[in-house]
Amino acid sequence: MTLIERYILRNVTVAFVACFLALTLVIWITQILRQLDLVTGQGQTLGIFMVVTLLSLPALVVIIAPVALFIATIYALNKLNGDSELIVMSAAGVAPARLLRPFAALGTAIFMIVAAMTLYLMPQSFNTLRDLITQIRADFVSNIVKEGQFTTLDSGITFHYREKAGDSLLGIFMQDERNPEKIAVYIAERGQTVTVGNDSFLVLENGSVQQQEKGSRDAAIVTFQRYALNLSVFAASEAETVYRPRERSTAYLLSPDPEDPVYKYQTGRFRAELHDRFSAPLYCISFLLIAFAALGEARTTRQGRGVAIAAAVVAVGLVRILGFFASSAVVREPLAVAGIYGAPLVSSLIALLIIFEGARVRGLMGAFLRGRRAATPAAAAGGA
Structure with a gap:
């Protein structure tokens, strides 16, 4: 890579990193605010809170990286043109392929990072997050039940404790109606949650267990001094994990x-999820080429570039909307897979055509328009 190429690569890389960090920080803060309930409402530690928010980062990278690359390319090319460096390079005979090379190097690196995120890290982070959230919800004694309140879970458990003294719960009442044919009621003076391996236990002290069959007036009552309940079993329906x-x-x-x-x-x-993962990295290349096609040509400072930037923004938005539309359609129609890959690939091919054959295409279009204008007066004169 030549000196000028390294210079361009450094500029666009710095712009990408700055833009990527800014966008990630803003969006990550919104994710943090959504998860505040873990600390305020469910009594989780700050460590659990940070783990949950960090697990959302791979998904943010996949969305933000192509946009940050697009903005960085626009910024770098606009800066090069504003400082007349792009004009000098064009006058010196720098071919579009050579000018595109440092941008392509950065785009390839971001392509590989996004591919690693979508194919491995993002599903792994979602999987880990699902397990963590399920574990938090399964420990209903610590996270759901409130002091002095009767709390009924969807699993059929009703739990109550009078007050908390340190790590112990006082005045415990629990009714288990998971099996309507056999209802059990647990009453204890004191209890404490204990974790052994992956299971949580509620150790009750000085209490009784009352079990009654449906339709029977008699109940079996067993007193105890110490009794351990496996909370994972009681919250089985809460802890059952279904992966999306x-x-x-x-x-x-x-x-x-x-x-x-x-x-x-x-x-x-x-089907849609699978093809979304393989197509997501392609948007890095597509967005970069669209930005380069719009601003890669040298222009004088008197020629405005606002229209070109606006056209690039509209093109990027249109390509992404088409991708989202195809992703939604493929859920019902397998043939829509062509649209998932077609949106980034076709836009990339059109951008490459503009980059390398733009002058020829514009020349042909100009000649065609001049021919049309010349033919019109001739036809009018012949008619007269």
């Missing part, structure tokens, strides 16, 4: 289990 398509690995999406009930019910979404 975006939380599945790419290897699974390529070869899904045909007996998977989620796959049977959402076959279209699995």
Whole structure:
């Protein structure tokens, strides 16, 4: 890579990093605000809160990186033209392919990073986040039940404790109605949650268990001094994890289990997710080429570039909208896969045509228009 190419690469890389960090920080803050309930409402530690928000970063990178690359390319080319460096390079005979080379180097690097995110890191982060959220919700004693309130869960558990003393719960009442044929009621003076491995236990002290069969007036009552309840079992329905398509690995999406009930019910979404992952990195190249096609040609300072920038922004927005539309359509129609890849690929080909054959195309168009204008007066004179 020559000196001028390294100079351009440094400028566009600095612009990309600055833009990427700014956009990521702004969007990440919105994600942080959405997860504040983990600390304020569910009593989680700051460490859990930070882990949950950090796990959302790979998905942000996939969305932000192509946009940041587009903005960085626009900025670098506009700066080069504003400082007359682009004009000097054009006058010195620098070919478009040579000028494009440093931008292509950065685009290739971002392409590989986004590909790694979409194919591996993003589904892995969503999977880990799903497991973490499920674990938080499963520990209903610590995260859901409030002091002095009767709390009924969807699983059929009603839990209450009078007050908390340190790490202990006082005045515990729990009714288990998961099995309507056999209802159990637990009453204890004191209890404490203990974690052993991946399971959480509620250790009750000085209490009783009352079990009653449906339709029977008699109840079996057993007193105890110490009794351990496996909370993972009691929250089984809460802890059951169902992974969505975006939380599945790419290897699974390529070869899904045909007996998977989620796959049977959402076959279209699995298909859309798979092709979205493979097409997402292509937008890095597409956006970069669109920006270069709009501003890569040298112009004098008197020639405004606002129209070119606006056209590039509109083109990028249109390409991304077409991609989203195709992604939604492929859920119902498999042939829409062509649109998922067609949006970034066709736009890239059109941009390359403008970059390398733009002068010839404009010359042909100019000659055609001049011929039309010349033919019009001649036809009018012949008619007279």
